[in-house]
Amino acid sequence: MRQIKIFDLKFNQKEINFFSKNSKVIFKEGFFSNHSYVKKFENEFKKLNKSKFVLSTSSGTSALEIILRSFDIKNKNVLVNSNTFIATGHAITNAGGKIVPVELEKNYFMMDPKDLEKKISKNTGAVIIVHIGGIITPNIFKIKKICEKFKVPLIEDAAQAHGSSYKNIFAGNFGDAGAISFFTTKVMTTGEGGMITTNDKKNFNKMFSLRQFGFMKNKLLHDKVSGNYKLSEFSALLGIIELKRLKSRIGKRNLIAKIYQKNLKDTKYKLLKSNKPFICNHYKQIIISKISREKIEKILNKNKISLTGGVYYVPLHRQPIYKKQLKKYKLPLTDYFCNNHFCPPCYPELKKQDIARVCNVLQKI
Numbered sequence: 001m002r003q004i005k006i007f008d009l010k011f012n013q014k015e016i017n018f019f020s021k022n023s024k025v026i027f028k029e030g031f032f033s034n035h036s037y038v039k040k041f042e043n044e045f046k047k048l049n050k051s052k053f054v055l056s057t058s059s060g061t062s063a064l065e066i067i068l069r070s071f072d073i074k075n076k077n078v079l080v081n082s083n084t085f086i087a088t089g090h091a092i093t094n095a096g097g098k099i100v101p102v103e104l105e106k107n108y109f110m111m112d113p114k115d116l117e118k119k120i121s122k123n124t125g126a127v128i129i130v131h132i133g134g135i136i137t138p139n140i141f142k143i144k145k146i147c148e149k150f151k152v153p154l155i156e157d158a159a160q161a162h163g164s165s166y167k168n169i170f171a172g173n174f175g176d177a178g179a180i181s182f183f184t185t186k187v188m189t190t191g192e193g194g195m196i197t198t199n200d201k202k203n204f205n206k207m208f209s210l211r212q213f214g215f216m217k218n219k220l221l222h223d224k225v226s227g228n229y230k231l232s233e234f235s236a237l238l239g240i241i242e243l244k245r246l247k248s249r250i251g252k253r254n255l256i257a258k259i260y261q262k263n264l265k266d267t268k269y270k271l272l273k274s275n276k277p278f279i280c281n282h283y284k285q286i287i288i289s290k291i292s293r294e295k296i297e298k299i300l301n302k303n304k305i306s307l308t309g310g311v312y313y314v315p316l317h318r319q320p321i322y323k324k325q326l327k328k329y330k331l332p333l334t335d336y337f338c339n340n341h342f343c344p345p346c347y348p349e350l351k352k353q354d355i356a357r358v359c360n361v362l363q364k365i
């Protein structure tokens with residue numbers, strides 16, 4: 001019985017040859033950072049994602065931090081769903097903001113617009129909606145409206161949502177800016193890397209400056225404290241290869257999710273779905289279950305099946321670094337979701353018979 005791994009990223013020989021051939025061009029050009037391949041990658045991503053402006057970065061975390069700094073959120077509250085990767089919380093903290101966790105709602109287990117409206121105030125610097133597992137919440141326009149009413153920027157943490165869309169609007173284009181991650185395990189990768197998306201030219205210029213040391217038009221002068229968040233040429237080359245196959249790989253992920261949904265229909269498991277016209281990239285297939293996750297994991301492991309990471313088991317308000325600071329927030333639905341979900345393997349390298357095997361084991365638990 002073969003091991004079904006947590007993930008199993010593969011490139012074919014044609015893709016590897018493309019990388020080798022173009023690496024030689026990079027060596028010939030002799031400039032390894034933020035040069036012609038970075039520009040090409042940015043242009044191709046921009047076209048595919050239908051964003052007006054994009055800016056590649058060293059990671060999804062730095063993309064978020066740059067966006068937050070561009071909106072001057074220092075000493076202000078940043079409202080965010082608590083079931084997110086620690087990076088979202090750290091980006092807020094590093095940009096000088098205060099995390100305010102927003103509760104989930106019970107239909108989709110995504111940010112609750114009602115709780116958002118309760119918590120938004122004069123002291124709110126930004127709202128971050130995290131497209132967890134690649135799902136864009138059907139409440140996205142309600143959330144956008146609330147932000148507009150309070151004149152608060154809406155930031156999308158689209159780290160997991162490459163290619164997810166609603167009526168042809170891609171993740172990263174709903175709010176004032178979006179941050180995408182190209183970490184190795186994501187739907188597409190550059191090894192490490194990220195991308196900022198925005199339709200706002202003025203703020204784009206500010207973020208452009210923040211990406212590299214806060215320089216002014218005259219590059220010898222700097223008017224902001226910032227860092228170095230640029231992408232390397234080799235990373236961009238990998239990104240160009242990934243963009244070519246993004247659509248077909250998302251298609252495969254959707255096919256896998258469909259098999260899970262068909263095989264586990266009317267069972268003790270509730271599978272989160274993204275109904276048309278919302279299209280999910282299925283970075284994850286999230287399953288809610290009352291059976292203890294430890295038990296599920298143990299049985300799957302015995303059958304040589306690894307779970308992929310959750311989204312997330314430990315929310316921001318329960319993390320050792322933030323739990324004291326966020327003690328006053330009660331988030332029972334977030335806690336329920338974090339404790340009672342799991343994500344079976346869902347990536348394009350899996351075969352149909354692998355998914356059938358996972359479903360078979362899950363049905364017997």
Ligand SMILES: Cc1ncc(COP(=O)(O)O)c(C=O)c1O
Binds near residue numbers: 062084085157
């Ligand atoms: C929801 C979320 N936000 C932020 C990040 C940070 O991205 P990166 O690892 O590229 O810094 C990730 C992924 O790692 C993520 O899943």
